[in-house]
Amino acid sequence: NAGVTQTxxxxxxxxxxxxxxxxxxxxxxxxxxxxxxxPGMGLRLIHYSVGAGITDQGEVPNGYNVSRxxxxxxxxxxxxxxxxxxxxxxxxxxxxxGKSPDxxxxxxxxRLTVL
Amino acid sequence: AQRVTQPEKLLSVFKGAPVELKCNxxxxxxxxxxxxxxxxxxxxxxxxxxxxxxxxxxxTADLNKGETSFHLKKPxxxxxxxxxxxxxxxxGSNYKLTFGKxxxxxxxx
Numbered sequence: 400n401a402g403v404t405q406t407x408x409x410x411x412x413x414x415x416x417x418x419x420x421x422x423x424x425x426x427x428x429x430x431x432x433x434x435x436x437x438p439g440m441g442l443r444l445i446h447y448s449v450g451a452g453i454t455d456q457g458e459v460p461n462g463y464n465v466s467r468x469x470x471x472x473x474x475x476x477x478x479x480x481x482x483x484x485x486x487x488x489x490x491x492x493x494x495x496x497g498k499s500p501d502x503x504x505x506x507x508x509x510r511l512t513v514l
Numbered sequence: 515a516q517r518v519t520q521p522e523k524l525l526s527v528f529k530g531a532p533v534e535l536k537c538n539x540x541x542x543x544x545x546x547x548x549x550x551x552x553x554x555x556x557x558x559x560x561x562x563x564x565x566x567x568x569x570x571x572x573x574t575a576d577l578n579k580g581e582t583s584f585h586l587k588k589p590x591x592x593x594x595x596x597x598x599x600x601x602x603x604x605x606g607s608n609y610k611l612t613f614g615k616x617x618x619x620x621x622x623x
Contacts, residue, residue: 430609439523441600441615442558449609457610489558495609503550503611505558 400425403506405490411512412480420475420509422490429495431473432457432503433465435486442489448473449495480513487511516541516605520614527591528622535586535617537575537601546604547584549575550613553597561599562586571595591621 406421424431432447434457444457448467462484464476473492477484490506517540527533539545549561562570564577564584575586584601601614 432609432611434613439615441520442611442613444610444612447610458612491558493609502560502563507557 402426403490403492403504405488405506405509407509408507409510411514412477413514414481416480418477418480420477420488420490420511422473422475422506423471424473424490424492424504425471426492426504427470428492428504429470430503431467431490431492433463433473433475434489434491435459435484436489436508437486445475445488477511482513485511485513516603516612518601518603518612518614520599520601520617522617523615524618524620526620526622529593530590533588533591533595533619533621535599535601535619537584537586537614539582539584539601539603541582541603541605543605545577545579545582545584547575547577548602548604548611549573549584549586550600550602551597552600558600591619593621593623595619596621 403424429450433445434442436442443459445463446465448454454465488509491503493503519538547564551561552558562575573588577584598616598618600616602611
């Protein structure tokens, strides 16, 4: 299993540009989520999904969109990038039941810089 | 509103010394708490969860509802324990995690 994969690893955008951060998992996990990690702020939940076709907002959803058309994929879209969105973005997945429902598996992260 | 507080941004100890990373939480419901760890150049990964009452890599953490704390402890720190540690609170009817701001632990030789 590849686990949770994220692309790209690094990205530089100009203010106002849009882009999509990709996240995929091959563990058949129902739950997927996006976090941003900023110095001194820890990780903050942006959006999450409990299954295909179901998404909801986390703590800091403004400026981001998500969709979940398949169990495997959970892309994060930046609609109009702003310097405040410069951050490291992590995708995570987990089951919602079964043997280890509470273990979230994280991707390697995408480091985004908005100029 | 739910909140997780890790009062120490940085913690430095010597190898073989005891270490305690503090975590306090605020939540009106029944808490489920976790410790996640991020070693240098590695992914964030689960270290402990309170419902398991387990010891991983010599670390333990006990949920104290009276003091609303979930401190992480290890009696003898090792250099390989150097990492960023995050305390996290699961809340809500769906799976949401609120993380603390993290504590960077450095274990000196």
